[in-house]
Amino acid sequence: MAQYSSSLDAVFGALSDPTRRLVIGELGRGPASVGDLARSAPMTLPSFMKHIQMLESTGLIRTAKTGRVRTCTLDRERLAVVDGWLAEQRAIWEGRTDRLEQFVTTRQEPS
Numbered sequence: 001m002a003q004y005s006s007s008l009d010a011v012f013g014a015l016s017d018p019t020r021r022l023v024i025g026e027l028g029r030g031p032a033s034v035g036d037l038a039r040s041a042p043m044t045l046p047s048f049m050k051h052i053q054m055l056e057s058t059g060l061i062r063t064a065k066t067g068r069v070r071t072c073t074l075d076r077e078r079l080a081v082v083d084g085w086l087a088e089q090r091a092i093w094e095g096r097t098d099r100l101e102q103f104v105t106t107r108q109e110p111s
Contacts, residue, residue, distance in 0.1 A: 007081050014058040019043070019051050027061060027074035034070045
């Protein structure tokens with residue numbers, strides 16, 4: 001689990017904000033301009049840009065500027081660090097619940 005620590009912390013930190021999760025959700029449908037993404041956020045564009053910069057600095061999104069339009073794209077591979085961690089956690093808890101189920105359903109002989 002130590003192999004995840006700093007990158008996982010950064011990704012979860014970025015995903016801890018509802019505005020940034022909204023951006024990730026929108027970009028899951030495909031690339032979008034910052035202007036289009038900002039329309040759904042109840043804040044000024046400079047404030048919204050801080051969220052974009054945070055997502056970009058953690059590698060969750062990539063941006064490219066063409067003329068006056070900055071387009072954002074989701075980096076799905078970066079989300080794999082979260083998926084890997086969640087898969088490990090799921091395996092741990094499934095193992096524990098399987099052992100608990102076996103314990104509860106196995107008839108114990110009185111000593």
